[in-house]
Amino acid sequence: MNKRRTKRKVPYEIRKQRIGYVFILPWILGFIFFFLNPLIESIRFSFGDVKASPTGLQVDFVGLSNYTFILLKDAKFPQYLWVSIQNMLYEVPIITLFSLFIAVILNQKFRGRTVYRAIFFLPVIMTSGVVFTMLSGVMGGQSLTGTQNAYFQTTGLMNVLIQGNVPIRVVNFITDIVDRIFSLTLKSGVQILLFLSGLQKIPSATYEACKIEGATNWDIFWKITFPLISPMTMLVVVYSIIDSFTAYGTEEAGNVVMAYIYRTGFGKNMMFGYSSAMSWVYFIIIMFFLALAYLLIGRKASKIEG
Amino acid sequence: MKTLLLRPTYNNGKDYAAQLVDNARYFIRSKHPQRKVWAVFRHALLIGVSFVILYPLLFMVSNAFRPPAENFDPSVIWIPKSPTLSNFADALEVLQPQELIGNTLAVTFGTSVIQAVICLVVGYGFARFRFKGRGILFALVILTIIVPPQNLATSIYASFRYFDFLGILSFLGRITNGAVKPINLIGSYWVSWLPALTGAGLRSGLYIYMYRQYFTGVPKELEEAAEIDGCGPYGIFTRIMVPNAKNIILAVFLFSIVWNWNDFYTPAMYMQNKPTLAKALSEFQSNLQMLSSVGGLNYDPIVVLTRIQAACLLAILPLLILYVFTQRYFTESIENTGITGI
Numbered sequence: 001m002n003k004r005r006t007k008r009k010v011p012y013e014i015r016k017q018r019i020g021y022v023f024i025l026p027w028i029l030g031f032i033f034f035f036l037n038p039l040i041e042s043i044r045f046s047f048g049d050v051k052a053s054p055t056g057l058q059v060d061f062v063g064l065s066n067y068t069f070i071l072l073k074d075a076k077f078p079q080y081l082w083v084s085i086q087n088m089l090y091e092v093p094i095i096t097l098f099s100l101f102i103a104v105i106l107n108q109k110f111r112g113r114t115v116y117r118a119i120f121f122l123p124v125i126m127t128s129g130v131v132f133t134m135l136s137g138v139m140g141g142q143s144l145t146g147t148q149n150a151y152f153q154t155t156g157l158m159n160v161l162i163q164g165n166v167p168i169r170v171v172n173f174i175t176d177i178v179d180r181i182f183s184l185t186l187k188s189g190v191q192i193l194l195f196l197s198g199l200q201k202i203p204s205a206t207y208e209a210c211k212i213e214g215a216t217n218w219d220i221f222w223k224i225t226f227p228l229i230s231p232m233t234m235l236v237v238v239y240s241i242i243d244s245f246t247a248y249g250t251e252e253a254g255n256v257v258m259a260y261i262y263r264t265g266f267g268k269n270m271m272f273g274y275s276s277a278m279s280w281v282y283f284i285i286i287m288f289f290l291a292l293a294y295l296l297i298g299r300k301a302s303k304i305e306g
Numbered sequence: 307m308k309t310l311l312l313r314p315t316y317n318n319g320k321d322y323a324a325q326l327v328d329n330a331r332y333f334i335r336s337k338h339p340q341r342k343v344w345a346v347f348r349h350a351l352l353i354g355v356s357f358v359i360l361y362p363l364l365f366m367v368s369n370a371f372r373p374p375a376e377n378f379d380p381s382v383i384w385i386p387k388s389p390t391l392s393n394f395a396d397a398l399e400v401l402q403p404q405e406l407i408g409n410t411l412a413v414t415f416g417t418s419v420i421q422a423v424i425c426l427v428v429g430y431g432f433a434r435f436r437f438k439g440r441g442i443l444f445a446l447v448i449l450t451i452i453v454p455p456q457n458l459a460t461s462i463y464a465s466f467r468y469f470d471f472l473g474i475l476s477f478l479g480r481i482t483n484g485a486v487k488p489i490n491l492i493g494s495y496w497v498s499w500l501p502a503l504t505g506a507g508l509r510s511g512l513y514i515y516m517y518r519q520y521f522t523g524v525p526k527e528l529e530e531a532a533e534i535d536g537c538g539p540y541g542i543f544t545r546i547m548v549p550n551a552k553n554i555i556l557a558v559f560l561f562s563i564v565w566n567w568n569d570f571y572t573p574a575m576y577m578q579n580k581p582t583l584a585k586a587l588s589e590f591q592s593n594l595q596m597l598s599s600v601g602g603l604n605y606d607p608i609v610v611l612t613r614i615q616a617a618c619l620l621a622i623l624p625l626l627i628l629y630v631f632t633q634r635y636f637t638e639s640i641e642n643t644g645i646t647g648i
Binding site: 018023026027034039045102105118119120122181198245246272282290 | 352363394430435441450452454461504570574584629
């Protein structure tokens, strides 16, 4: 009797929850067909020599030779990979700090903040594709740092810094930031908004309490804002890493690795196998840096959220 | 108002805490000289950064309207001496827009509508039902965001080329002695629509995430009240949840438009014969140079420059117009959907 009652009661709840499967069914199909299957296929490709035939793709198993070729013989890939990693290591901290800084400012109440917010998000609309690469190619190339249309003249800044006995490495670092201020600012649109949304969730009572206790704004930022926003920092860092690694590029500008992988697979030679192996090496590198970011920031962040 | 701004003073009899609170209030409300300096500095900084952001746009506009020869003229900085539309005419000639417009609209709007609807359903499913394996499945959604789509491109290409849904078509082929064959989807709009229909399109994972975050924040009481009134799970979704989620649906739709419009990989990989605007733009420079050298024109990159700017401007103008009117939905969607981090 007792058993029957529970049996009758449980199915309704379970049945209701099972309807969730109906809702996510399209995604499950897409996941299997457009993610899992290609994922396994692409692992298979990466261990083989892929040839197109009328009935489908033919894969001849060649073991690890694609991978050994990447690591030992390919002259371009490690070099491109290094460029991408350097780029990422350089961009992500600067973008994160910059967008946090801007978000903190935009979080204050003053006239015109909605206008600024709209402008700061504009790059996401404008530059999420080919236009950005074309512009940075054209502007960064001749006209920007060139002669008549020079926008940021870093040589002047450089001279001042060198005369002020600043170490040459620091000078190079600073002028490099100024040179890239375009791409860095333009890549911070989403991140600024993410930080802004995080900042708005910190109750203003927290700040008031600190002010009453006599804390300065500096203290408040480092002791309250910064720790409380760390889950968002994690998200911003992850977003920026992925964004930096998967950005559009050609072999001259932008993301060189992606362009090289694409050209190897879909260029004249159609080396699908080799292209897959390269993208797997690339993916492992991306995952490595995401894991690193999680270890550095994420642990703390999840503690705060939990 | 003025009394509030006076620094409060108290006799010893007053509560010390109250005095501190009032002091803090005074500090916040007063037009302290420090705060004035900060306000000026803040505006200077924000205007500076805004200029950096708007600069490419201004640069584009300024260049697109100037005759190519004025690029060598040091006296022309922003405003061209003799504004011209010839760059646009040249750009249009190279871009061949009559072919592009149809493709771009089909890919952009078709895919965006599908994505906005399908991701809504999936995101709702993840947010409001506690079925078995939900956590793992949602982690897999996040994984699809992290893996770059180019990683899977080769095998997706193969599966589009010999499209055979879950082996059904080849099974039919075996029965009918080869009358039914796997379909070649390469070069049709389905390469964009089909992944969108199954929640696997461009950045679909992100949209599912956005929807899920939104629906997780909807109070349970709303659902329970509807249930008491005899509304089933599907009714709750279509009659209560969806009408309330208009803003987030619109936001996802707009994001999807922007990203599909700018997307270059899908058309470049799977739709070689049906170029979209983004793809045509990526080939614009080489096409322009080819055309101009055939016509005996100057091969100089500076001559190409103004036309590139005109083409870029043409390509993003629709998005800019869209953004001017819908800017609120973009920014509010990220701020208000309750995305709180990982």
